[in-house]
Amino acid sequence: MLVKWEGIVIRSVDYGESSKVMTLFTRENGKLGVMARGAKKTKSRIAAVSQLFSHSYYLCKAGPGTGMPDLSQGDMLDSFRDMRQSMTATAYAAYIAELLDRLTQEREPNPYLFQLLLHTFRYLDEGRDAEILCRIFETKMLIVAGISPQLTACVNCGEQREPYAISVGQGGLLCPVCQPSDPYAMAVTPSTWKLLRLFQVFDLERLGDIEVKPATRNQLKHVLRSFMDEYLDLRLKSRAFLEQLERMERMTQSDQD
Numbered sequence: 001m002l003v004k005w006e007g008i009v010i011r012s013v014d015y016g017e018s019s020k021v022m023t024l025f026t027r028e029n030g031k032l033g034v035m036a037r038g039a040k041k042t043k044s045r046i047a048a049v050s051q052l053f054s055h056s057y058y059l060c061k062a063g064p065g066t067g068m069p070d071l072s073q074g075d076m077l078d079s080f081r082d083m084r085q086s087m088t089a090t091a092y093a094a095y096i097a098e099l100l101d102r103l104t105q106e107r108e109p110n111p112y113l114f115q116l117l118l119h120t121f122r123y124l125d126e127g128r129d130a131e132i133l134c135r136i137f138e139t140k141m142l143i144v145a146g147i148s149p150q151l152t153a154c155v156n157c158g159e160q161r162e163p164y165a166i167s168v169g170q171g172g173l174l175c176p177v178c179q180p181s182d183p184y185a186m187a188v189t190p191s192t193w194k195l196l197r198l199f200q201v202f203d204l205e206r207l208g209d210i211e212v213k214p215a216t217r218n219q220l221k222h223v224l225r226s227f228m229d230e231y232l233d234l235r236l237k238s239r240a241f242l243e244q245l246e247r248m249e250r251m252t253q254s255d256q257d
Contacts, residue, residue: 002072003062005029008055008117010097014040020050022071023101024058025117030108031101034060036071049074053084053093053121083125091245092130095238096120096137102234103141116140119204131217132210138224139199147171147231149223151197154178164193168226186226192219 007024010031015021020039025031039050049056050071055078060069083089100117104110120133142148150172153160161175165185173193174185195216212220228234 001062003060003069005032005058005060006056006077006114007058008114008121009050009052010101010117012050012052021068022050025100025104025114026058027111027114028109030110030113031104031106033068033106034058034071035068039071046071046074048079049076051079053080053097054078055080055118055121078122078125080121080125082127083121086127088245088249089124089127089130091238091242092134093121093124095236095242096134098236098238099138099141099234102236103145103232113144116204119207123204123207128207129210129212131221132212135217135220135224136199136202136204136207138228139196142224142227143200145232147227148200149173149196149227151193151200156181162190164188164190166193166223168223168230186219186223188219188223189216191216192223195220196223 005024005026005028007026009022010025011023013021015035018038018040020036022034022036023031024034036046036050038044039046041047048054049058054076057075057077059072059074061072062069080093083093096117100113104113116137120137123133124130139148149166153173154164154175155167155170155172156174156178159175159177161177164173164175165179165182165187166172167174167182167185169182169184174182179185191213195212
């Protein structure tokens with residue numbers, strides 16, 4: 001049986017001398033694996049659509065069982081060429097793709113996540129702020145994982161009293177009265193927790209220009225990574241590379257200053 005899916009390649013692994021096993025995140029069926037036979041051959045007509053991050057229509061042969069479909073042909077919609085040519089954008093895209101891969105199950109349709117991934121890659125391709133796009137994506141994926149921090153009021157007493165700190169252990173904001181209950185609570189500026197709260201409900205399609213101070217960027221990253229490290233057993237190779245790249249960029253910026 002032939003089936004047609006709109007998908008984005010979030011992982012691609014060599015298989016044998018000439019083939020690849022692709023992981024697609026599709027609009028119709030969520031995440032699924034596809035065998036791309038002969039995709040590594042120079043003149044293969046499926047070589048381009050089997051590249052990491054490619055957004056295409058995929059025509060596949062799917063059997064009656066649960067075996068892996070074979071890719072018959074593909075129709076490229078977007079290769080995100082500009083994103084691929086930027087090392088920084090590519091590093092963020094690889095991290096975003098791996099995070100999505102690790103936090104989703106096979107064949108669970110989620111058109112919202114497909115649109116989120118598609119818009120994130122489009123913005124990266126346009127040269128938009130990769131760091132902020134990553135923070136928005138991380139915030140959304142925490143919701144998917146069921147560990148989204150409570151950011152509307154104090155998680156302990158329910159009161160709305162500033163200045164807040166954020167408790168990873170208790171799962172959200174702590175007001176000044178309740179902060180002694182967690183000596184490890186992170187002091188954050190109002191800009192930080194308000195941006196995190198915005199990211200939770202924000203429709204990425206409506207993204208405009210967001211100016212974020214370096215100190216706030218650091219707090220956003222620290223809070224989100226702290227929640228992921230505490231509640232998710234993820235050891236992402238792409239994150240290690242991204243953090244190395246970020247350190248190099250900070251050193252370069254420091255030398256220029």
